[in-house]
Amino acid sequence: MALITDNLPTILKPIPGGPFVLSRVDQIFNLARSNSLWPLVFGTSCCAIEVMMATGAARHDISRFGAEVVRATPRQADLLIIAGTIVKRMAKRLRVLYEQMAEPRYVIATGSCAISGGPFMYHSYTTVRGADEIIPVDVYVPGCPPRPEALFFGLLTLQKMIKEGITIRHPDKRSKPVTASLPQGITMEDLTAEMELMLKKDADVDVQKESESKIWVNMTDKRL
Amino acid sequence: MDEQTLLDKVTALDSAVEKSRVTANRPAVDVTAEALVGFMETLKNTPDLDFNMLCSHTAVDWIKDEQFQLVYQLYSLVHAHHLQVSVFLPRDNPVVPTVSGIWRIAEWQEREVYDLFGILYDGHPDLRRLFLEDDWEGFPLRKDYKDDFMLDETKK
């Protein structure tokens, strides 16, 4: 009992006959919603293999987070994981699929193509530069393709956002990073400063020297 | 058969066929648009040549010469030899007869080339766009294709 009730957003009062739980209805509903998200089968290109298929498979198991019930029809799904490039021809269908989903509905944009157009951003006459030009996105998971573990971090972030009641409802507006999911003791300013430093360092790297001086990390992981 | 004999044999088939003006890494010939279908049929049906697979069909936009070059890559599964056939078309009126009666895949390869370059295939059973929407304007792979939606790198 204690394992379940430790993290509930409730006040627990043990009385004879069973504990008495006091909470707000919204919190209980959000808890239930976040732990049983049903994704929609929507994979356009390469991200579908990593994000949709490999997360559902045996090693990275998305059912530990409650999201293994993958539905083919948007009427029964509440999470849309955009995995792959969105092109103009598909954009209309994506909008229709999103509108067919019943509220509350959430969107995770995985992979660079869904965030900003990815490697096809320049010189392409059809790639939509970011899925959030079509539908509002709650969580962005970077990578090309992102590892399944990265998707899980995005999923957990979404779950946290749902439990706290912040999900975005403004179409055509890009959202700021979710500060609720930053680790303890780190602020957005720290991150921005670190990013600027890293970008400056990357801009003057000597490719020749780097490629000649590769040092291997010894991975002695005999998993088989 | 080796490349030189193949080239000699193929160029002797028709007076409109000649050794290609482009440098290629396999035997290449040029043919005119009018003689194309007859030439292709001979290539497929002659027992020594037997080009039964049309591997690839595409186009190149030579905007400086104001020409389109249609390229057909042929292969013979029987004799294991390759041939590249080119047709040069004027850029302002690119019409060429279809070879979809000879190799069935040409129907869709030609649709792709029509979609991206705007080359018209005379006698094609179902000429419409393949990848882009039916009401798309313009032919994207042409060198003078302008589109406000496309983003060019502005750095450097």
Place this chain on the structure above:
Amino acid sequence: MSVTITTLADRTRAPETADSTLATQEYFINMGPQHPSTHGVLRIVLKLDGETIREVIPVLGYVHRGIEKIGEHETYRQFIHLSDRMDYLSALMNNWVVSRTVEMAAGIELNDRIETIRTIVAELQRIQSHLLWWGVFGMDLGAFTPFMYGFRDREFATDILEETIGSRLTMNYIQPGGLAKDIHPDFVSRVKDYLRYLKPKIAEYDGLISGNVIVQERVRDIGPMTVEDAVSLGATGPVLRACGMPYDLRKVEPYGVYDKVDFSVAVGHTGDSWDRYWVRVEEIRQSIHIIEQLLDNIPEGKHMTLKPTAKIKVPEGQYYSQMETARGVIGVFLVSDGKPDIPYRIHVRTPNFNNLWCATRIAPGFRVADLVAIVSTLDLVIPDIDR
């Protein structure tokens, strides 16, 4: 000369007259682009009579990103990065064909170590791709267990490749001039352990799926294809070999070190879905055999013969080169106008393009559930078709 341009609406207009024997009418129904069984965004408009298929009209372009147009503005090394994303399940083989075309055109020499390692990782990727296909094949027929087993074994191969290359899916490893980095010191021993683990598993999967009576009923004599049809449609790879034509580019025009290893080519009889399935399972066994012959004899040498900052100068001309991926023959047509590093035109002849149109030829006459089995055994990857 008369050229008529049609539209999709013209093609899918409902026929006016009904069938004379029964009071039924043929109708058009749409499958896709978002559908659990179409391996990507493929939209098929089916002309049905009850549940029997009369015509299959694929509609493409839902993931057409214009890779060939982007290729005209980017360097060869950047195009390798894009070539991964076409047929992402044989990403290394896509990289290899583009690298090989550029090397052949620019006259870049390689050494034996590079060729051997390229062959080994390409065969490892072929095993990985067929394991995924096998899992998805079971899932399409309705069985979820093969999906779990296929992915479990695929993950071990992914781990090995990730240790060396750094990426799980889009590899960007085989580049003009050699390899991006040398193989990891543990590579050979881990691949040996993996192959020792995998061989009894393939036999187990045979017992699970191949002999299963439900799978046999769903797959035998479904969608047979004659060799003439397959050749006329340009089908290659397991789709062509299942029809009876032993055309494998690794034997006919060897590249890498395929001429130094000994392996057989799996060939089917009737070209139906069962033969396509069996040819691929047999290919996994042959790939294991190839890797075993090469693992102990990797020659020494450098892993890259070009400096990373060197400009690749391709002389003016047109070059075409082909290679066998897990799905068929991929060819790269490169036109260079002498400018260093950037092609004038680059066109990729993808195997899935030809394999898709085989479905228009073999599906009519069967039912909708059979269409799922046919499309699944054709093993399509849609971004490869749309590019």
